[in-house]
Amino acid sequence: MARQPTGESVLSRAVRIFEAFTPEEPVLQVSEIARRTGLHLATASRLVAELTGHGLLTRDDDRRVRIGVRMWELALRASPTATLRDAAMPFMEDVHAVVGHHVQLGVRDGDEVIFLERLSAPKAVINYTRIAGRLPMHASSSGLVLLAHGPADLRDRVLAGPLRAYTANTITTPDRLRSTLADIRKQGFAWCPGHIHEEALGVAVPVKDARGGIVAALSVIVPNTAESRGVTGILMAAARGITRSLPPSPLTH
Amino acid sequence: MARQPTGESVLSRAVRIFEAFTPEEPVLQVSEIARRTGLHLATASRLVAELTGHGLLTRDDDRRVRIGVRMWELALRASPTATLRDAAMPFMEDVHAVVGHHVQLGVRDGDEVIFLERLSAPKAVINYTRIAGRLPMHASSSGLVLLAHGPADLRDRVLAGPLRAYTANTITTPDRLRSTLADIRKQGFAWCPGHIHEEALGVAVPVKDARGGIVAALSVIVPNTAESRGVTGILMAAARGITRSLPPSPLTH
Incomplete structure (x- = not known):
């Protein structure tokens, strides 16, 4: 060189x-x-x-x-993220039409989540993420989903901290993080009321490829109120639709 | 170096x-x-x-x-195209909800159109473009809009040819191209029935920044039938919305 x-x-x-x-x-x-x-x-x-x-x-x-x-x-024309994003987009639009606020598609890059796509309503609840924006794995619902299904060495690194607090609700202890990840694997979704902002609820589900590997997290950021309870089913259905639309070869990053 | x-x-x-x-x-x-x-x-x-x-x-x-x-x-996080695309996206979603098929945002790069964003319906009419895809200026409705409002030296280069034919309807002579560009400047839109594919109609309108400079073309690809006549008004309204949403500083490429 x-x-x-x-x-x-x-x-x-x-x-x-x-x-x-x-x-x-x-x-x-x-x-x-x-x-x-x-x-x-x-x-x-x-x-x-x-x-x-x-x-x-x-x-x-x-x-x-x-x-x-x-x-x-x-960067874009041959990006594996473009394939994933193209497959996800129609389903993200459907979720956005029903749920409003923010719908996001995130993938893991290193020890962080990076958001490939975000659809936002003009008067949506507050949100820290943006396209090509990053968040630490322990703080965001997308990060927790990717962490729950990620490799053991990644989990060890994140559990070793630091686990930065955004609000009083952010997961900041290894014990709580460990039990949350176990819950996510059992339930199939991450539910993060006020973890990054008091007024916002983040909900994320895993997106699988045809072989069952987790390639992304599909998430919404909605108001942290009782009316937001219905979003999980909508997200899970959309994630299955994305999986069906993905090409058969695995998408790795 | x-x-x-x-x-x-x-x-x-x-x-x-x-x-x-x-x-x-x-x-x-x-x-x-x-x-x-x-x-x-x-x-x-x-x-x-x-x-x-x-x-x-x-x-x-x-x-x-x-x-x-x-x-x-x-490439994305500080791209001027990201600002344009973010401003355009809600309006593109509105157009897509009403018109269906394909809605696209194109900008000029060199002597071609490059598409920054495309929303597509699953059963949309055929389309050659893709995100980060390119088309020559004389063939596509977006290209014609950008050419009609582009610098004189660009028009001279494109008029000098070659003007590749995609179908029997593609503009392939300098005379027809010159008069089409004059029409576009007068009417405010480009109307391209069957120029790239017999079954598809491309319609594009200019998107201006706050200073009135043309920064992009907003277009739809719809079936080449009589029912598609209403799309021009929808596109023009959306283009005005995008202009209002753009930051005050000019977006140049």
Whole structure:
């Protein structure tokens, strides 16, 4: 691998440049990119120029830099997550039409949940997640479902903590987490009233592929009130529909 | 920029590796990646290993390679297309609930339309496009809308051809294309019966940002029958809704 004098590879620097962009600040000056990545301005300029040449970044008329459409295209067109998301989308729309608020599709990436898709109603209950947003596994209903059915080494890592509290209802002890995961495996769903926000209830069910492996969590975020009790059945039916629509080969990440 | 002995940069080779994956073949052996990119097997292996280390590619248990979730995340979380897509999604869902079939959001990238989002009904009329799919500007209703309102140099390039025929109805002459674009600017929509497939009608309207610049095309693909005449008004109303929901800063690509 070709390396710069500091020993860091070009690819690694390019990744750091992409990481400098955030949902809150999707447009940056090159000087700001240099500052955030710790790269010399000349190095950042050169890399931004090359990435722009490939369409992975793009420049405004005023020379500010954004993520390019080509980056998005390369990421999406052959992504296994695109297959999963395409299969899930019609069922997510059905759930959204009935339940309203937020309907989400999450997968595990490392020790976190990442949300591939979210349908939201304009006046939905509050929600921390967004598309391509992440949440820790112990805190979210989707994370708990993926954790309950995930590999033992993942469970050991998460149980070892830290288990950050979002509200007084967040699971923050290994004992409570362990018994919750056992309940989820038995019941087939995760039920998280006020775990991330007092006013919100998260409910998640596993989505299986044709071989029975858990590939995603389908979830809703609804008001934390008694009227929300009916959502579990709707979610379970939708998850079965997604499984039927998935291609026969397993989707792994 | 660090370069390999052949003079091609590492980033350029990495882009070629991503390009080796297609919607039809999203999972590849390293040897197949080497073949498709023209890279030496050792070079391809080394680059795949580094890209996997960054999470931009991922390996199955059987060592086959896919696009990684991290690539998807970096592309999406700060993408200007994500802002546009998030603003458009509730209105696209409304159009889809009323019209059925396919509802699409397309933007211009280079001399083509790329589709950021598509909602499809299970039994929808046939459709060539997919998310992150591309179509030439002269053939699709979305492309014609973006072309009609695009820069003069783009129009000159597309008018210079070639104008590939998909059906007997596709626009294939510069004269017909020029007059169609003038009609679109006057009427406010593109109406393409059977231009890509005999049975399908494509209808597209422009989506403006707060400053009045055209940032996208909102379109439906419906059966090419008399009953489809009502869709234009629905699309125009939805496009206005999207404009209202967009942040005040202009979205450029």
